[in-house]
Amino acid sequence: MPQQSKTWLLRLLYPSNPMRKVMYDRFGDEQVLAVREQPTPTIASNQLLIQVKAASINPLDWKIYRGEMKLMSGSTFPKGVGIDFAGIVSQVGAGVTGYRSGDAVFGFLEVFTGGALAEYVVVTEATIAPKPANISFDQAAALPVTGLAALQIVDQLAAVGPGQEVLINGASGGVGLFAVQLAKQRGARVTAVAGPAGLLRATQLGADAVVDYTKQRLSQLPQRFDVIIDLSDKLAFKAARPLMKPRATFVSMLPSPLGLVGAFFHNLFSGRKHQILILKPTAAGLRVLAALTEQQLQIPVEKVYDLASVQQAYQETSQGKIKGKVVVVID
Numbered sequence: 001m002p003q004q005s006k007t008w009l010l011r012l013l014y015p016s017n018p019m020r021k022v023m024y025d026r027f028g029d030e031q032v033l034a035v036r037e038q039p040t041p042t043i044a045s046n047q048l049l050i051q052v053k054a055a056s057i058n059p060l061d062w063k064i065y066r067g068e069m070k071l072m073s074g075s076t077f078p079k080g081v082g083i084d085f086a087g088i089v090s091q092v093g094a095g096v097t098g099y100r101s102g103d104a105v106f107g108f109l110e111v112f113t114g115g116a117l118a119e120y121v122v123v124t125e126a127t128i129a130p131k132p133a134n135i136s137f138d139q140a141a142a143l144p145v146t147g148l149a150a151l152q153i154v155d156q157l158a159a160v161g162p163g164q165e166v167l168i169n170g171a172s173g174g175v176g177l178f179a180v181q182l183a184k185q186r187g188a189r190v191t192a193v194a195g196p197a198g199l200l201r202a203t204q205l206g207a208d209a210v211v212d213y214t215k216q217r218l219s220q221l222p223q224r225f226d227v228i229i230d231l232s233d234k235l236a237f238k239a240a241r242p243l244m245k246p247r248a249t250f251v252s253m254l255p256s257p258l259g260l261v262g263a264f265f266h267n268l269f270s271g272r273k274h275q276i277l278i279l280k281p282t283a284a285g286l287r288v289l290a291a292l293t294e295q296q297l298q299i300p301v302e303k304v305y306d307l308a309s310v311q312q313a314y315q316e317t318s319q320g321k322i323k324g325k326v327v328v329v330i331d
C-alpha cells in the first residue's frame with residue numbers, strides 16, 4: 001500500500017494524531033532503520049505517556065539492530081531503536097502519584113525492546129526522574145545509559161576511592177567522559193586513554209594524565225593501577241593484568257555468558273578481580289545523576305541530528321566519526 005494511503009488509514013483508525021517512530025523489520029546496518037507513522041500508544045493506570053524531545057545514540061543500539069545481541073533481543077519484528085530519552089509528561093495514568101502533565105523528565109526504556117526514537121514513549125515511574133532544570137533536553141537525553149553505566153562501574157564494580165590510580169581506556173566516549181569525572185570526584189588519580197581527537201576533552205574533564213592509543217602502547221606505561229576500566233572492548237583482561245596492582249580490579253563491558261562464567265571462577269582464586277558490567281538502570285540512579293549535574297557534572301553533547309537524519313546519525317556514530325555523546329532531537 002502506498003505510504004500516503006497508509007497514513008490516511010492510520011488517521012482514520014486513530015483519530016488522535018499518529019506519531020513518528022524509528023523502526024526496523026530485519027537485522028542489518030543502519031539502512032534497515034526507517035521513520036514510520038504509528039498510532040500514539042495508550043497508557044495503563046500505572047503508566048505515563050511522555051512526549052520525547054530528544055533521545056541519545058548508544059553503541060548498544062547498533063549492536064542490537066545489527067543482530068549481534070539476538071540472544072537477548074529476540075528476533076521478532078518490528079523493533080524500535082533507542083534506550084534513553086528526555087521529554088515532557090503528556091498523560092498520567094490514574095495510579096501515578098509522582099508526576100503531573102507538563103513535568104520535564106528523563107529516563108530509559110528496556111534495553112532490548114527500545115523505541116526511544118519516537119514522538120511518544122510509555123513508561124512507569126520506575127524508569128524516569130525529574131529533569132534537572134540546569135541542563136537542556138539534549139543533555140538530559142545523553143545522560144541515562146552512559147551516566148548510569150559510569151556510576152555503576154565507578155561506585156559498585158570498582159569501588160573507586162581516594163588516592164587510587166585509575167586507568168580509563170576509551171575515556172573520550174559516552175561512558176568514559178562520565179567515568180573520568182566520577183573517578184576524579186571520588187578522589188582518584190585518573191589516566192585517560194583516547195585517540196588524538198579525544199585527549200583534550202579528557203583533560204578538560206579532569207584527567208591527570210592522557211595516553212594517545214595511536215602513539216603509545218599501554219604495555220609501555222610505567223605505573224601500576226588499582227582500577228582499569230576498558231570501554232573500548234579491545235583490551236583483554238590478560239593484556240591488562242601486567243598493569244594491575246596485586247589487588248586491582250579490571251572492568252570490561254561485554255557480558256557474554258562465557259565471559260561471565262570465566263570471570264566468576266577467576267575471581268574465586270585471584271586477588272586481581274575481573275568485573276563485567278551488566279547495566280542495572282534504576283530511577284534512584286537517575287536521581288543520583290540529576291543531583292550530580294547540580295554539582296558540576298558536565299554533559300558534553302558532541303552532535304545533534306533530527307529524526308529524518310537517523311540513518312546518517314547511526315552511520316557516522318558507529319563508524320567512530322564522532323567522539324562522545326550524540327543526540328537525536330524529535331521536533
Ligand SMILES: NC(=O)c1ccc[n+]([C@@H]2O[C@H](COP(=O)([O-])OP(=O)(O)OC[C@H]3O[C@@H](n4cnc5c(N)ncnc54)[C@H](OP(=O)(O)O)[C@@H]3O)[C@@H](O)[C@H]2O)c1
Pocket residue numbers: 058059060063145146149169170171172173174175176193194195196197198213231232233234253254255276277278279320322323324
Ligand atoms: N555491559 C553493559 O551493560 C553496557 C552498558 C553500556 C555500554 N556498554 C558498552 O560499553 C562500551 C563503551 O560505550 P560508550 O558509549 O562509551 O562507547 P563509545 O562512545 O563508542 O566510546 C568508545 C571509546 O573507546 C575508544 N577506543 C576505540 N578504540 C580504542 C583503542 N584501540 N584503545 C583505546 N580506546 C579506544 C574511543 O576513542 P576514540 O573515539 O578516540 O577512538 C572511545 O573513547 C560499548 O561497547 C557499549 O556497548 C555496555
